[in-house]
Amino acid sequence: MRPSTKKLVTNLSPGTKIKGKWHQQTYQIVKLLGSGTIGSVYLALHNQSYVALKISDQPSAITTEVNVLKAFKKVQGSRLGPSLLDVDDWIITKDQSYSFYVMEYLRGYELNTFIKRKGYEWLGILIVQLLSDLRELHDQGWVFGDLKPENVIVTDAPPRLRLIDVGGTTKQGRAVKEYTEFYDRGYWGLGTRKADPAYDLFAVAMVMIQVFYPNRFDKGPNPYRTLTYKIKQSPILRRYAGCLEKALLGKYTSSSEMSQDLSKIILKRQQSSSQNTKTRSQPRRNNSTVKRQQRKQKHYQWEESLGIAMVTALFTIFYFVIHML
Amino acid sequence: MKKGTIKQILLITDGCSNQGEDPSSVSALAHQHGITVNVIGVLEDEQSEQPEGLEEVEDIAKAGGGVSRIVYAKALSQTVQMVTRQAMTQTLQGVVNQELQQILGSEKSMEDLPPEKRGEVMEVVEDLGETSNLEVLVLVDTSASMAHKLPTVKESLEDLSLSLNARTGNNRFAIYSFPGKKQPVHEIMPWTNELSNIASVFPRLTSGGITPTGPALKDVMYRFQSTPKLEGWGSTDETIYEETGY
Structure with a gap:
């Protein structure tokens, strides 16, 4: 919660145009992607392509993050973190100004x-x-x-x-x-x-x-x-x-x-599952092994695993009851 | 640049002051003395709107050159450390801005530099933030309505010491509560390096309805350890701080 005067950066409406003071680039807000302690990240349009724009009322924090992104850039290609495209200030009035930086927009799943x-x-x-x-x-x-x-x-x-x-x-x-x-x-x-x-x-x-x-x-x-x-x-x-x-x-x-x-x-699991495939092609194997290994395979579906966990739990309880008697 | 000691008062309160002088004016005075005043207003968990009394939170911090936040009790830990760090950066940036003015010879601050050139300045600020010594005097409002929030306050202070002690620079903390029995404030914890295990000293008893924030602030101003003031710390020129966006 912040005082109302500072809420703007977390509340930019779609269509808002942000023009940088120094580099004169314009970005059009599409939607909010997320908000954090320092500022908010928006999906924005720039020259008909999507970019991610982080904006904050703390210019020092923006500068610090830009420093990090630049340090990554120096050493590697674009693999560590998104690549940095622009850094600028957005001046609305004399007393109301924000800093922002623009990164490549990475599309993906959570x-x-x-x-x-x-x-x-x-x-x-x-x-x-x-x-x-x-x-x-x-x-x-x-x-x-x-x-x-x-x-x-x-x-x-x-x-x-x-x-x-x-x-x-x-x-x-x-x-x-x-x-x-x-x-x-x-x-x-x-x-x-x-x-x-x-x-x-x-x-x-x-x-x-x-x-x-x-x-x-x-x-x-x-x-x-x-x-x-x-x-x-x-x-x-x-x-x-x-x-x-x-x-x-x-x-x-x-x-x-x-x-x-x-x-x-991970390898151990993959090995055990490849062993399973082998057992299927070798039907002459002793029956109980096959059963056990088939059961192992089902481990990968967690519903089954849950079932096994419950059986185990019941068994444990049963075990304790026997002991107590 | 010399390493200095940053002095901060962290006021944790949940309501408006109702006795004594205007806390904002005291806060401005503290700022003149090179002490930054940060304020955290604690909301009740069921409060959805910002209540009236908490308006002064922002005013006190502004006058004191510090940072203010209004939060729910459960978010207190992270807020306490964030406010402290942010205010520190702000103070140091003020100092660096002054140096910049000396070099550039005009009314320049970091925001007047193009973004490409701010990076190096910010690195200096960060270096200072990591290595400077810090004195935080915590002033806790223990009027009746704060009673059930005190366990959270205690936790958040232990957490603050964990955060700050990860820095290279030295830290000193002291905790005072107000109102005191006969004086404006009551010493809970004298100056110390660490705030772990403060449970035993944290008050369970609280006093009545008065909230003399102004007098309490005035009292603790004089309880800082390091008296020698460093040149450049605690500027008397307010404009530097305004330009950092608060």
Whole structure:
């Protein structure tokens, strides 16, 4: 909530024309894409093509973000974050002026929507992609900072997860510039807010967790126990438990370490599923093995997994009852 | 450029002052003394409209060269740290703008530079923000209506110390509440480096309906540790701050 005089940037109506003071380019607002603490991002039209425009009443914050985008540009092509197209000021009256920058517009799906549509097996793969981008970013001396589903996008054909908002990107060794509580290790009592690679890796683990808990959850009296419990509750997350717990506790010092562990888990699953295909073509195999392996295959559909989880739960309860008697 | 100490008062309140001098005038005075005054107005969770009393929140911060926000209690943690950081950047930018004026010899500030040239200036501001020493005096309104919000205030202050202690520069915090029993303010926590485990000192008792914001602000102005004022800090020229957009 901000005083009414400053609400304009979050409330630009479609059709509004924004003309830059310095470079004289005009952008026509199409719709609001998102709002954050620093400003708002709009879809806009410029020379008949779509661009993303971030506008804020804090010129210093805009300058800082532009600095980050420029630093990325220097080292790499356009892979880390969207490419920067323009930076300017929009002067409405003498007392009312805003700063903005313009980026390429990345069209894509939200992470959770994509995974729901294409299947949970995509989660691991997208996260491995994310980790490779983070590795590059870390190698350049940065930390992404405000890593959360809202700040990534999955572009299609081929599916690729990309970082889109660099508002939290901080030089390593400094205090993280911007963060969101649920993804912040400080909030969970599991570390400082000093920017180091492990800070991002904590957030990566939280991004994976929230896929299964889109409404998020409270940290409770023992935050780490809450997290491990939530991981165990989800049959798919449980497979990644070892890797997730290491990331949450800050035991990975680089994203390649985490990526390796994650890849191993994904590979193991793919191997087991390819073994399944083999067993089908070898009908002479002993019956019970086949059954067991077929059951394994069904793991990939989470409804089934849930069923198994329930059976297991019942069995456990049964086991305890027997013991108590 | 010399490293300095940034002095801030962070006022957390939920209503309008009803006793003593006008808090905005006191806030302006504090600003003259090189202290920035930030104000956070806390709303009730069920409040949908901005109540009347909170109008002064913006005025006090403006007069004090600081930042103001009006938020629901649950968003307090992030707001407290954001307001503090933003005000710090603002103060430092004021300082850097003054240096720029000396170099460029006219009424220039960062916004008068083309966007391409602001980057380097901002890097200097960021460097200073990371390394400067910071003194934050937290002034908490503990009048009756604030009572049930105090646990959240406590949490958000612990969180603030977590955020600020991730910086390279040193931090000092002190917490005062108002109204005090016989004086305008009551010391909850003397100057310290960290605000973890402040639960034990946080007050459970609250006093009646009066909210003497002005007198309280005036009192805490003189409770900062570092008395030597640095040249350039705390400008007396308001226009610098206005141009940063607040």
